[in-house]
Amino acid sequence: METTAWLILLFPLLGCVVIGLGFRALPARATGAIGTLAIAAAFVAALVTTLSLQDRAVEERHVVFSAWDYAVTVGVDAELSILVDPLSMFMALVVSGVSTLIHLYSVAYMGGDPGYRRFFAYLNYFVFSMLLLVLAGNFLVLIIGWAFVGAASYLLISFWYRRTTATAAGIKAFVINVLGDVGLVLGTYFIFKHTGTLDFMVTFERAEEVFGRGDGDLTAGCILLLVGAFAKSAQIPLHTWLPDAMEGPTPVSALIHAATMVTAGVYLIARMHPLFELAPAAATTGAIIGAVTLLVAGTIGLAVTDLKRVIAYSTMSQIGYMVMGVSAGAYVAGLFHLMTHAFFKALLFMAAGSVISAMGGEQNLDKMGGFRKVMPFTFACMVIGGLALSGIPPFSGFFSKDEILLVLGEQGGWKWALYVAGYVGAFLTAVYTWRMIFRAFWGEPVEPARELAHGHLYHPEKPTNPATGEEEDTDVGFPGPEHHIAEWALPMKAAMGLLAILSVIGGIVLIPKTTTWLDHFLEPSFEGSSVVIHASDSLLVIGLVLGTVLGLAGIAVAHYVWVRNPGLSARVRERFAPLHRLFVNKWYFDELIDLLVVRPAGWFGRWAQQTFERIFVSGSVDATTGIVRAGSAAVRAAQSGFLRAYAAMLLLGVVAVGLYFLIQSA
Amino acid sequence: QRGLAILFALALFIELSIAVLASGVAAIDSDGPTLPFGFGGPEQIGAAFLTKFLLAFELASYLLLIAAVGAVVLARRRGGIHDDAETRVSVADFLLPAGTGTMAEAVEGRTGTQADRQVGPPAGTGVPREDA
Amino acid sequence: MSLAWYLVVSALVFAIGAGGVLTRRNPLVVLLCLELMLNAANVALIGFSRMWGNVDGQIFAVIVMVVAACEVCIGLGLVVAIYRRRLPIDVDELRELSG
Numbered sequence: 001m002e003t004t005a006w007l008i009l010l011f012p013l014l015g016c017v018v019i020g021l022g023f024r025a026l027p028a029r030a031t032g033a034i035g036t037l038a039i040a041a042a043f044v045a046a047l048v049t050t051l052s053l054q055d056r057a058v059e060e061r062h063v064v065f066s067a068w069d070y071a072v073t074v075g076v077d078a079e080l081s082i083l084v085d086p087l088s089m090f091m092a093l094v095v096s097g098v099s100t101l102i103h104l105y106s107v108a109y110m111g112g113d114p115g116y117r118r119f120f121a122y123l124n125y126f127v128f129s130m131l132l133l134v135l136a137g138n139f140l141v142l143i144i145g146w147a148f149v150g151a152a153s154y155l156l157i158s159f160w161y162r163r164t165t166a167t168a169a170g171i172k173a174f175v176i177n178v179l180g181d182v183g184l185v186l187g188t189y190f191i192f193k194h195t196g197t198l199d200f201m202v203t204f205e206r207a208e209e210v211f212g213r214g215d216g217d218l219t220a221g222c223i224l225l226l227v228g229a230f231a232k233s234a235q236i237p238l239h240t241w242l243p244d245a246m247e248g249p250t251p252v253s254a255l256i257h258a259a260t261m262v263t264a265g266v267y268l269i270a271r272m273h274p275l276f277e278l279a280p281a282a283a284t285t286g287a288i289i290g291a292v293t294l295l296v297a298g299t300i301g302l303a304v305t306d307l308k309r310v311i312a313y314s315t316m317s318q319i320g321y322m323v324m325g326v327s328a329g330a331y332v333a334g335l336f337h338l339m340t341h342a343f344f345k346a347l348l349f350m351a352a353g354s355v356i357s358a359m360g361g362e363q364n365l366d367k368m369g370g371f372r373k374v375m376p377f378t379f380a381c382m383v384i385g386g387l388a389l390s391g392i393p394p395f396s397g398f399f400s401k402d403e404i405l406l407v408l409g410e411q412g413g414w415k416w417a418l419y420v421a422g423y424v425g426a427f428l429t430a431v432y433t434w435r436m437i438f439r440a441f442w443g444e445p446v447e448p449a450r451e452l453a454h455g456h457l458y459h460p461e462k463p464t465n466p467a468t469g470e471e472e473d474t475d476v477g478f479p480g481p482e483h484h485i486a487e488w489a490l491p492m493k494a495a496m497g498l499l500a501i502l503s504v505i506g507g508i509v510l511i512p513k514t515t516t517w518l519d520h521f522l523e524p525s526f527e528g529s530s531v532v533i534h535a536s537d538s539l540l541v542i543g544l545v546l547g548t549v550l551g552l553a554g555i556a557v558a559h560y561v562w563v564r565n566p567g568l569s570a571r572v573r574e575r576f577a578p579l580h581r582l583f584v585n586k587w588y589f590d591e592l593i594d595l596l597v598v599r600p601a602g603w604f605g606r607w608a609q610q611t612f613e614r615i616f617v618s619g620s621v622d623a624t625t626g627i628v629r630a631g632s633a634a635v636r637a638a639q640s641g642f643l644r645a646y647a648a649m650l651l652l653g654v655v656a657v658g659l660y661f662l663i664q665s666a
Numbered sequence: 667q668r669g670l671a672i673l674f675a676l677a678l679f680i681e682l683s684i685a686v687l688a689s690g691v692a693a694i695d696s697d698g699p700t701l702p703f704g705f706g707g708p709e710q711i712g713a714a715f716l717t718k719f720l721l722a723f724e725l726a727s728y729l730l731l732i733a734a735v736g737a738v739v740l741a742r743r744r745g746g747i748h749d750d751a752e753t754r755v756s757v758a759d760f761l762l763p764a765g766t767g768t769m770a771e772a773v774e775g776r777t778g779t780q781a782d783r784q785v786g787p788p789a790g791t792g793v794p795r796e797d798a
Numbered sequence: 799m800s801l802a803w804y805l806v807v808s809a810l811v812f813a814i815g816a817g818g819v820l821t822r823r824n825p826l827v828v829l830l831c832l833e834l835m836l837n838a839a840n841v842a843l844i845g846f847s848r849m850w851g852n853v854d855g856q857i858f859a860v861i862v863m864v865v866a867a868c869e870v871c872i873g874l875g876l877v878v879a880i881y882r883r884r885l886p887i888d889v890d891e892l893r894e895l896s897g
Contacts, residue, residue, distance in 0.1 A: 640893060643828070643892070648674075658681055672817055675816050685809075714854075719861075730867070740878070741874075741878040741882075
């Protein structure tokens with residue numbers, strides 16, 4: 001099992017290196033194939049590892065493999081070690097599986113882009129980093145994977161690097177991610193201070209002895225870990241980078257910002273569950289933030305008009321569910337939702353990519369309409385994804401979302417508020433998802449749809465930046481001239497088809513009261529958890545029914561507003577204009593952060609430059625040079641070239657020496 | 667400046683005198699030892715040079731050689747540095763024209779050959795005189 | 799004659815020479831005064847040689863004379879070179895080696 005475990009990491013790394021080094025020599029399609037095959041190989045390796053893990057007895061399903069020691073003498077057990085247990089294998093399977101499909105999609109979607117090979121190198125690097133993160137066996141490798149993933153995110157968001165909006169978004173994402181990194185490292189320190197080890201398994205064993213319940217240092221450490229998780233998973237208040245990250249190509253959005261990277265925070269909390277159970281304050285914080293995020297993101301999703309950004313806010317909201325779930329102790333449910341979300345969100349992004357291609361690069365919902373008849377496959381995928389997201393049975397999203405809310409309801413107490421928030425959020429989810437679908441696919445066909453009906457793809461005269469409308473060209477650094485839609489590209493169709501199937505049947509692994517495969521699979525990772533879940537039947541039925549009703553109601557509302565009554569949305573917008581402004585401006589978080597963080601940083605920088613730098617730093621350096629200069633000028637005055645002065649000095653010296661000896665001998 | 671220097675010289679003298687007179691060298695006031703005749707004579711000095719101070723002797727001569735060569739190099743006339751008005755100095759410049767100088771006074775200005783008032787360089791130096 | 803007289807004479811001549819070196823502007827005169835100082839030292843040396851009764855001091859004096867001669871030789875060569883260049887023969891004016 002050890003070899004296959006390391007192979008999971010090795011294949012994407014090799015893929016990245018081969019493409020990265022040979023990108024000039026390899027033809028474009030070859031790099032696509034290499035990239036996809038590398039991740040597929042990683043998936044196969046993960047599968048084999050999982051099967052051999054399942055062969056072992058239940059108690060033995062945490063295996064740590066160590067490659068080498070980084071620091072032996074310092075007293076810190078820093079090793080390059082990976083942990084193979086059900087949780088990490090689950091994550092590895094999801095990550096590598098969905099990544100393979102997205103690579104397949106990109107093979108066709110990114111065709112014609114001048115940076116095609118670079119794209120696959122970056123994608124492989126990203127998958128390697130993510131796998132490193134989920135397979136990490138100690139805090140050190142976790143932090144390394146965390147940082148690498150942040151870097152990969154930056155590289156991929158600013159993939160079209162000549163677009164100023166893209167590079168700005170990349171920087172924003174990276175800065176917020178680094179903030180999370182700081183939280184992660186500091187949190188690790190707080191925990192390491194008491195346990196004295198970086199290894200996960202050892203930490204968890206020692207946690208109970210070393211920390212009492214609600215220990216101050218542990219709570220601080222866990223909250224700092226949460227900061228890291230929030231930054232990576234785009235929870236409030238560190239969420240502002242996610243909508244901007246839609247500047248990257250659609251496969252990037254699908255992979256990083258839907259299925260994998262943003263779920264790293266959820267994975268972190270699930271992995272650290274022994275620590276969070278000992279620090280209830282931190283767990284509560286996580287749950288509350290998750291709930292707040294899911295509501296806020298839901299409201300924003302109702303108002304924004306960019307297709308990809310609606311899906312981005314939907315991601316933020318769904319991750320709010322997951323964070324809420326794992327913070328409250330619903331580990332299996334939260335991870336189940338992670339998996340199903342990966343399926344249908346990636347599917348939604350892929351379908352959105354297809355629509356955007358049909359529109360010739362335009363992303364604004366206001367300009368879309370009537371694609372239902374001309375793009376049947378894309379439409380079907382979008383509908384499947386939308387149904388799964390809204391939580392309609394028997395799609396996968398239904399089971400996973402309700403599982404989380406069930407556990408919250410079981411716990412009772414103040415968590416009823418979270419329960420209610422969860423269902424409100426479910427209603428909002430259905431509304432904004434179907435708003436998006438109805439607006440894009442129903443209504444009068446717009447010009448690109450009409451052209452597609454005639455069988456050729458719409459191309460705008462001049463390529464422009466979809467956000468600002470600036471003109472671009474199609475050379476390297478900007479998107480290529482070709483657009484690919486699912487109906488005409490087999491790789492895209494294959495990937496989307498598979499994901500659609502998974503979105504439909506994915507719920508089968510954990511249907512309440514019926515199948516418990518996922519539960520049994522993940523159980524060894526979460527044994528010893530102090531959260532015991534008794535699923536009461538009545539609550540289960542209430543939850544299921546409520547979920548279905550709310551989902552269908554949401555679809556109905558969306559249908560009424562955007563299909564039956566086209567002018568209604570405009571009138572509602574006018575009636576509630578301030579509210580609408582709040583939502584469209586994303587609750588003014590960007591402005592708030594600008595005011596609180598960016599401007600003070602600017603002022604500090606300016607003060608530092610004008611006052612501190614000028615007076616103290618430059619001043620002290622200049623003072624030193626000034627003193628040296630003055631000294632040397634004084635000495636230089638003695639070098640006058642004046643012979644008589646020299647002679648005088650000489651004789652004076654002689655006299656002085658003579659005097660000295662005289663006085664001494666006297 | 668001048669006054670200062672004189673003052674300084676005076677100060678130096680006084681100091682040295684004090685140094686001399688106030689020092690406790692007993693022999694200062696005495697007449698000195700009786701010395702054989704010929705002390706400090708040329709034979710004695712010569713012998714000392716060639717035996718005890720041979721190295722100093724050789725080095726001194728070496729130094730003289732260097733100084734002579736150096737002086738010649740320093741005072742050498744180099745081509746192209748002088749401007750038009752500068753003339754080359756040669757031995758003939760130091761020869762007074764015939765009929766001048768103390769001899770002229772002695773013979774009261776009458777000389778034999780006065781045909782050549784223009785004294786040029788001796789034949790063979792090949793240096794043109796630029797002014798008469 | 800006791801030794802003290804010789805030494806006082808030497809001191810006197812040395813002081814005069816020093817004053818001259820500091821005061822005069824013509825380099826030739828400076829060289830002259832330099833000679834004075836050297837010879838004053840010679841006198842002292844000879845006096846001491848007489849006192850101790852060995853020839854070392856006198857040999858030293860002869861060597862000093864040799865050195866003085868060399869130095870004056872070079873000095874005069876410099877003066878000639880300066881004259882040739884039409885530079886003023888004035889120690890105060892010749893200051894190009896300043897820092």
